Every structure is written in C-alpha cells, then in structure tokens.
Amino acid sequence: MQDLPVIQPQAAERADAARNRERILCAARRLFDEKGARCVSMDEIADAAGVGKGTLFRRFGSRAALAHAVLSEDEARLQEGFIRGAPPLGPGAPARERLIAFGEARLDLIAAHSELLAAAEAAGPNLDSPPYAASRLHVELLLRELDPGCDSELLSDTLLAGLTAGLFLYLRGVRGFDLARIKEGWRRQVEGLVPADAADAAEPALS
Amino acid sequence: MQDLPVIQPQAAERADAARNRERILCAARRLFDEKGARCVSMDEIADAAGVGKGTLFRRFGSRAALAHAVLSEDEARLQEGFIRGAPPLGPGAPARERLIAFGEARLDLIAAHSELLAAAEAAGPNLDSPPYAASRLHVELLLRELDPGCDSELLSDTLLAGLTAGLFLYLRGVRGFDLARIKEGWRRQVEGLVPADAADAAEPALS
C-alpha cells in the first residue's frame, strides 16, 4: 500500500517561500492600486517586496498569473456567489435571470478592477485559468438548462467574450458607454440567445 | 489667396520611402507565412527588407499596424464584399441574412490568417483601425434596420467581440471546435439577438 497522496500538493512550502509569496502579493496589491496596474513593472514589484526578480517569477510564472493571484479573492467571492449565493445570482432563480445576474456581477467586478484584469487577459480568454473555467462551466450549465438543444459548449465561450476586461475598457474608455448601458446590452444579448418559449421550460422557483 | 490644400496629404511620399515601404511589406508577408506570424521579430523583418529598424517603425508605427497593413488587401476585399458585393453578403438580402453572412465571411478571413490577425489585435478590439470601424458601422446599421429600438451602437461591439482572432484561436486550438461549428454558433447568436417578429419588418428583396 502506498502513502496516501497528500491533498494539498504545495503544502510542503518552505517557510521563507511562504513569507515571500505574501510579501509579493502585498506589494503588488499596493503598487497596483497606487499607480494603476499598467504603470507598474515586475522589477518594481520585486523591488518593493524586497525580493529578487527570479523569485517573483518562480512564484507566479508571469505577469498575468500574478494579476490573477491578486484578484483571486474577488474572483472567489463571485464564484461563491453564483454557486451558493442568494437567488438572483445563486440557485433558486430561473436560469435566464441567473445568467443575467451573473453577467452583471462579473461586469461589476470588471469595472472595479478593469486595468488589472486587462493585464491578466494577456493571451486569449484567460485560458486555462481556473476562474475562467469555472465561469464558463457555470454559463454552459445555465445555457443547457435553458435550451438543451443548443451548442452550450461553444456559446458559453462566445457569450463570455462580451465580459472581457479588454472589451470593457474599450467600451467605456473609447466609446464612452457607462456601466449601466453595458449591463443592459448584456441582458439584451442573453434574452435574445435564449428563445422566449424555451426560457420558461425550466422555471421552478427553487433549484 | 493661399495654395490649394492638396487633397491627398501623403501623396508627397518620396521615391525611396515608397520603395522601402514596398520592400518592408514584401519581406513581412514572406516571413510571416514562412515561419508563422508569432515567430517573426521586427528586427528580422527590418533585416530581411534591407532597412533599418527605425525606418520600419517610422513607416508602420507598431507591430500591430504592420500586421494590418499586410492584411489590408484581404480586409479591403471583405469590405468591398459587404458594401457592394452579391446578395447574401452585399445589399439585396434581408438584413438578418446579411449579418450572418458577414460573420461567416469574417470567420473565413480569420481562419485564413488567424495568427497574423491575432498579432494585429494587440490592444483591445483593433481600436481605431479603419477596418474595424467599417465592420462595426456595417453591423450597427444592420442591427438598427432589424430592430430600430435596440442599442445598436453597443451591440455592434459586443457582437463583434465574438469575431476576434484571439477568441478564434482559443476556440479552435484549445477547445477544439472547427470552423463550421463556430459559424453555426455565430448564426445562432445573431438569430437570437434579433427578435423573430422584428426580423421580418424590413425584408424587401432589394436594397
């Protein structure tokens, strides 16, 4: 019989490593909101954390990943909200409403951290990032519930393309739309995507 | 009385400048499809064109802009297609069909030059690039025709977010969807966005 596999693979993190991780996250968070995400270089962060650049990259791999790590708390809160939260967003409301609420919640998060999130979207849709995967799955399940015949796998991705920090910055900064208007657009897009008749197919009041 | 302002501001391009522009475009095109867009550095292009790096950037401003320039022919052809082309894409077909055909045509173009287009999308939706602006306007007009009450300004942008090279590469490369399936998703999204009743409101056979 082998040893039981340890559930937390990174549990054996050395004390100094843990300390440095915390220092880095702390410095990054501070610098990001002091100077704006795009004006902070990785060298600066390493410096402010009192740590070598190599350490920084060893810990987080890339700028995008660091940004994700800094935002992980907020991402987790959102995720918690649509998995176990109160009805408009969490289970209990009709799927269509949940989908709309999800988009609005995500847009709120984007609005709050747009620059940082944009940095985290370096390559494509934050591919392979757990938060994105979770969101995608959530949207996919809701879509499947609303219209079992649709290509929910694909549509979840294309729908989520409308909830990107890059797009948001463009819409708000260049085109001049405000948050409420963007939310309204999302609602409209969701309502359209789901045929009105099919929408009521699964409208039990509770999950 | 002053001299008449010349209508074409850049007409006064010096002979050597024109020659170099051509050399650069030519070298870029060749290298891009020999080695794949992402494996070609700007230094390489300048080198292959027998031109200094400064010249390259003076001419094209950025890597993204160079990519656009290389693709301008194809972009122009697409644009020509939806402005003056044959009915499914050009004027004459019902607006909804035109919108679907537009997306499919754009997806074809993306599929043909995905890497290069991805390079051209460096910052946000190719913001301020003429081709993107033209596409956006086209989509906006079609949307307005289909449903005059909708927020066509915003929806044109969010819809176009689904026709991005970055998204396409992700859908095809990471998720493994093929072109046909992606096109089907686009159709579905368009059909949803436009209420079925309003869709027939403007269905004259000719423009």
Add this chain to the structure above:
DNA sequence: CACAGAATCGGACCGCGGTCCGCTTAGTCT
C-alpha cells in the same frame, strides 16, 4: 549540534517592441 541535500533565492542576462537623434539623400529653386 553538525551535516547533507534539496528547495529557494537573486541578479546578471536575453530578446523583444519601440524611441531617438545625428547623418544622408531626394526633390526644388535659381
């Protein structure tokens, strides 16, 4: 407590996209 081995550190280093500025050259006016 001393030791050994490995995990971690850190800063020199790389190639990249992009900028700058002194030199060259193509067009123009006499």
Add this chain to the structure above:
DNA sequence: AGACTAAGCGGACCGCGGTCCGATTCTGTG
C-alpha cells in the same frame, strides 16, 4: 549644375517581461 532644405534613414539605445544558474538558505537526520 549647384546649393539649400526638409523628408527620410538607421542603428545605438531603452525598459520591459521572462529565463538561468551559481550562491544561499532552510529543514530533516545522525
């Protein structure tokens, strides 16, 4: 033709994200 001027040129230079590897700890063991 000759000279004048501004457009054009090119390569040294910059800061950035990211990598590498020798030096430096930390931690379990005798």
